[in-house]
Amino acid sequence: MFPEALTRYFADVARRPRGIFGWLFCRRWPEMHANLLQATMDALDIGPRHRVLEVGFGPGEGIANALSQATAGTVIGVDLSGAMVRRTKRRFRKAIADGQCQVLQGDANALPLESSSVDRAFALNVVYFWDPLPPVIAEFRRVLRPGGRLALGMVEPEALEDQPVYHPDVFTLYTSTQLADALQQERFSAVNIQHDVPHRRAGGLRNQRLPPVLSTVLGTGVHPMTR
Numbered sequence: 001m002f003p004e005a006l007t008r009y010f011a012d013v014a015r016r017p018r019g020i021f022g023w024l025f026c027r028r029w030p031e032m033h034a035n036l037l038q039a040t041m042d043a044l045d046i047g048p049r050h051r052v053l054e055v056g057f058g059p060g061e062g063i064a065n066a067l068s069q070a071t072a073g074t075v076i077g078v079d080l081s082g083a084m085v086r087r088t089k090r091r092f093r094k095a096i097a098d099g100q101c102q103v104l105q106g107d108a109n110a111l112p113l114e115s116s117s118v119d120r121a122f123a124l125n126v127v128y129f130w131d132p133l134p135p136v137i138a139e140f141r142r143v144l145r146p147g148g149r150l151a152l153g154m155v156e157p158e159a160l161e162d163q164p165v166y167h168p169d170v171f172t173l174y175t176s177t178q179l180a181d182a183l184q185q186e187r188f189s190a191v192n193i194q195h196d197v198p199h200r201r202a203g204g205l206r207n208q209r210l211p212p213v214l215s216t217v218l219g220t221g222v223h224p225m226t227r
């Protein structure tokens with residue numbers, strides 16, 4: 001559909017948003033993934049006093065949603081992209097000033113958080129950039145408190161391959177079985193895979209390139225009570 005070099009560039013921007021396409025991405029992406037975010041929030045069951053972590057927050061919709069639930073708690077966002085961190089710090093400046101939110105630049109492979117310090121953790125549309133996956137799941141396990149919950153959402157490989165942002169050098173495609181295996185390897189319990197969380201089409205009828213429904217997967221697990 002697009003020249004290979006352009007697809008590669010879009011993929012790089014999705015991996016680490018920046019510049020004009022990073023700005024565009026921030027405008028379109030949240031609408032496309034609103035239902036996956038809602039399913040994630042339902043699965044996490046965030047309490048008012050919880051300390052919640054989102055990794056790879058991008059435009060910050062997940063942080064906004066978590067803040068509305070952890071009303072007496074804290075929401076921490078960690079993202080690799082300096083542009084996303086700056087933008088999100090501006091967006092949530094009041095919550096940051098009130099001590100309800102922290103926005104940090106960092107890598108999921110080495111989270112800038114203490115062990116056993118969060119009650120809930122989630123990441124949407126970021127797993128594709130984690131290769132290998134198990135060390136990142138181990139990082140989530142390290143920072144979660146025993147009994148804490150993790151939710152990871154992604155587009156199914158067959159659906160992602162058709163997207164204009166997909167490039168095999170940048171994205172690693174994981175099946176739902178691989179996602180479940182990675183959670184189980186880190187001894188997460190109650191591992192659950194929810195298929196076909198429906199996606200909305202960005203821009204409604206204006207964007208004919210995207211299918212009306214992108215099949216997605218939400219993988220959830222509970223941190224084991226014993227270490």
Ligand SMILES: C[S@@+](CC[C@H](N)C(=O)[O-])C[C@H]1O[C@@H](n2cnc3c(N)ncnc32)[C@H](O)[C@@H]1O
Nearest residue numbers: 015016056057058079080081107108124125129
């Ligand atoms: C495709 S966007 C998804 C944004 C948001 N979660 C959503 O679904 O709307 C991927 C985001 O993850 C971030 N990211 C990619 N690799 C990361 C890593 N290893 N650690 C932390 N953040 C990462 C990118 O900077 C980007 O903001």
